[in-house]
Each structure stands twice: as structure tokens, then as C-alpha cells.
Amino acid sequence: MATANGAKGPSRMGPKVLFYSILLTLQYGAQPLISKRCIGKEVIVTSSVLTCEVVKVVICALILMARDGSLKKLAKEWTLMGSLTASGLPAAIYALQNSLLQISYRSLDSLTFSILNQTKIFFTAFFTFIILRQKQSVQQIGALCLLIMAAVLLSVGEGSNKSSSGGVNPEHVLFYGIIPVLLASVLSGLASSLCQWASQVKKHSSYLMTLEMSIVGSLCLLVSTLKSPDGEAIKRHGFFHGWTALTMVPVISNALGGILVGLVTSHAGGVRKGFVIVSALLVTALLQFAFEGKPPSSYCLVALPLVISSISLYQKYPYMDKKKKKV
Numbered sequence: 489m490a491t492a493n494g495a496k497g498p499s500r501m502g503p504k505v506l507f508y509s510i511l512l513t514l515q516y517g518a519q520p521l522i523s524k525r526c527i528g529k530e531v532i533v534t535s536s537v538l539t540c541e542v543v544k545v546v547i548c549a550l551i552l553m554a555r556d557g558s559l560k561k562l563a564k565e566w567t568l569m570g571s572l573t574a575s576g577l578p579a580a581i582y583a584l585q586n587s588l589l590q591i592s593y594r595s596l597d598s599l600t601f602s603i604l605n606q607t608k609i610f611f612t613a614f615f616t617f618i619i620l621r622q623k624q625s626v627q628q629i630g631a632l633c634l635l636i637m638a639a640v641l642l643s644v645g646e647g648s649n650k651s652s653s654g655g656v657n658p659e660h661v662l663f664y665g666i667i668p669v670l671l672a673s674v675l676s677g678l679a680s681s682l683c684q685w686a687s688q689v690k691k692h693s694s695y696l697m698t699l700e701m702s703i704v705g706s707l708c709l710l711v712s713t714l715k716s717p718d719g720e721a722i723k724r725h726g727f728f729h730g731w732t733a734l735t736m737v738p739v740i741s742n743a744l745g746g747i748l749v750g751l752v753t754s755h756a757g758g759v760r761k762g763f764v765i766v767s768a769l770l771v772t773a774l775l776q777f778a779f780e781g782k783p784p785s786s787y788c789l790v791a792l793p794l795v796i797s798s799i800s801l802y803q804k805y806p807y808m809d810k811k812k813k814k815v
Contacts, residue, residue, distance in 0.1 A: 505752070509764050512748040515741055516764070517771025520598035521779060523590070530730030533590045534718035534740055537583065538709050541702040548699040555695075562599040562696070571595035571700050571739070574686035579704035581679040586742075587709075588672040595665030598780075600788060603795050604669045606765060607639050609802065611677025619681045626803035637805040638791040668698035696751035766801060 521721045527536060551561055602714065616622045624632070625733065685693060688780060692700075713719030750766060769792065775784055 506604040508748055508751045511769040512745065512752050512766050513771060515745040516768035518775055519738065519741060519745060520593055520601050520772060521678075521775050522741055523593045524598065526732075526734040526737045527590075527593075528730045528732070528735070529594060530728070531735060532725070532729055533587055533717050533719050534709055534713055534716070534771065535727050535729070535731070536723065537586045538589060538706055539736075540586070540654075540739045540743045540746075541583070541709070543740055544702040544746055545699055545706075547743065547747060548695045551695050552699070561661070569778070570690060574690045574692050575697060575700035576704050578679040578682045578686070579676045579701035580708045581682075582701060583705035583708050585672045585675040585679065588668040588675070592665050592669040593674065595661055596669065597782065598772050598776045599784075601665075601669060602769050603661060603788070604639055604666065605673060605793055606769070606795055606799065607635060607670060609674035609678070609799065610635050610672035611674045612680045613677075613802075615677045615681035616684065619685055623807045625807040626807050628802045628807065631798040631801035631805075634794050634801070638794035638798065641787050641794070643792040695747070698747055698750055737761070769795065 533787075549559065552562060556562060596617065598605070612622055613632060643684070683697065687697065713722060773784055773792070774783075774789075
């Protein structure tokens with residue numbers, strides 16, 4: 489994933505930003521369905537995550553080379569300590585988050601996954617306050633409460649729906665679906681706040697931040713394979729066990745999505761990124777109904793407007809300093 493940027497976006501959305509936003513909306517909304525259809529259950533999670541990170545490194549390096557002519561200038565200005573400070577910790581966190589998301593994809597329906605994944609906004613606000621001391625308005629606090637209510641509804645609804653149909657163990661849904669995506673949201677909020685701090689201090693470009701974080705994240709994943717079950721599975725079956733040609737589709741899509749997040753955030757700001765997220769939820773619901781023939785559950789129907797309202801409120805009513813407001 490690319491950097492979180494605290495800077496405000498331009499007052500008008502230019503063609504480039506609009507293009508990035510549309511692409512991210514489609515990618516974000518379609519990713520759960522693409523992953524479910526193209527990544528088999530026998531595919532080792534770490535292998536898909538590592539490949540995604542490599543794809544991001546290659547794409548960002550090519551873009552930086554095309555922009556600057558070569559990587560020589562960047563290499564002269566780059567320092568190891570600066571990179572580790574700006575990207576090291578967030579990269580490790582995002583690597584773990586991606587693994588949790590890959591696990592969750594397989595146990596939740598696409599719309600439930602997408603809505604639960606939005607709780608990362610709450611955790612981003614929480615860690616932004618802890619790390620950057622950025623306060624929330626009354627409306628934003630209310631919006632975050634709505635988001636928590638929606639997450640609870642979805643947690644209860646998903647467990648009951650899965651247990652009543654298809655013979656899926658509700659405990660499996662809880663421990664391999666709901667809990668992983670919520671943990672991923674916590675990690676996303678923490679990493680996003682750290683990236684915001686790093687971008688304000690280090691002034692890293694979106695592409696450079698993504699490249700650095702992907703490299704560090706890949707190294708962390710490689711180290712984790714020494715002791716993890718996935719590492720044993722890779723030794724036993726091979727890195728690309730269970731892969732098909734279609735497996736690369738969600739891997740590349742996820743990599744492009746990570747790059748687009750940074751571009752939309754840095755060019756358009758958090759408000760327009762919020763609209764992208766809401767639009768992506770609608771895309772997920774539409775695609776799930778169109779391709780799976782599965783209408784949203786009653787819990788999802790109740791939770792969806794709560795999520796949309798909470799995100800809209802949060803983006804529309806930012807905190808205003810009373811002293812500045814009087815001036």
C-alpha cells in the first residue's frame with residue numbers, strides 16, 4: 489500500500505485525479521470478487537502477497553525511471569536510515585495486514601468483507617489522534633460510532649447467515665473471516681498514521697514510499713517464512729503451489745490498487761478518497777449480485793446505509809479550531 493497524505497486536495501478535481509479515482513473505485517470494489525474467483529484455496533497466502541509486493545516494486549521503479557530518466561538521482565539522495573524511518577515500520581505492518589486480508593477474503597462474502605474493511609477509517613482516526621494529535625469534530629465522532637454499529641451488525645449477521653446456509657462453521661467465519669479483517673483494519677489505521685507522519689516530515693513521493701514499503705514488507709515476509717506454516721508449505725509444495733494463470737489477475741490488481749491509493753490521497757485528499765470508498769462499496773454490492781446472484785443479507789442492507797452515512801459525515805465535517813474559526 490502507498491502513503492497516506494495529510495495534505496488537502498485541490499478545490500477542483502482535474503481529469504487525472506478523476507481518472508485515478510474511477511480506477512481505484514473499480515479496483516477496490518472488484519478486488520474481493522476477483523480474489524475469490526481467481527485464487528484457489530490451495531494457493532499459499534504468503535506467495536500471493538510476496539508476488540504482489542514484487543509487482544508493486546517493478547511498477548513503481550519503472551514509473552520513477554520514466555519520470556526522472558534514471559534512478560541515479562534518486563539513489564544519490566536516498567539513505568538507509570531515512571528509508572527505514574519513513575517506510576520500514578509501516579511496511580512490516582502492511583505486510584501483515586495484507587496476509588490477514590487474504591485469509592479473510594476466503595471466509596466472508598464480498599460485500600461484508602468490504603464494509604467491515606471500512607472500520608480502518610475509525611482506527612486511522614484513533615491513531616492519527618495518538619500519533620499526530622489531530623482532533624475530531626462532534627460530527628466525526630458520531631460518524632465513527634455509526635461505523636462501529638455497522639461493524640457489529642455485520643459481525644452478527646455474517647455468523648448467522650453462514651451457519652444457517654451452506655453448512656459453514658460459524659466459528660470458522662469468526663476466526664478466519666471477521667477477526668482477520670478487523671485486525672487488518674487496526675493495522676491499516678496504525679500504518680496509515682505512521683505514513684502520514686513520514687510524508688509530512690520526509691516529503692516522500694507516493695511512488696517512492698510504495699517502492700520502499702514493498703521492499704521492506706517483502707523482506708519481512710521472507711523472514712517470517714522461516715517459522716510460519718506458510719513457509720513450511722512453500723518448502724513442501726513449492727512457492728507457486730496451486731497457482732494458475734488467473735492467479736496473477738488479483739495479484740496485479742491488488743498491486744495497482746495499492747499504488748492508486750497513494751495517488752488519490754496525495755492528489756485529491758481525504759475527502760474525495762472517502763467518496764471513492766463509498767462508491768467502491770456500491771460497486772462490490774452490484775458485482776456480487778451480478779456475478780454471484782446473491783442479494784445482500786438483511787444485516788448488510790441495514791449496515792450499508794450506516795457505513796455510507798458515517799463515511800460521508802466524517803469527510804464532510806472536519807474538525808475546525810474554534811480560535812481560527814473566529815478569526
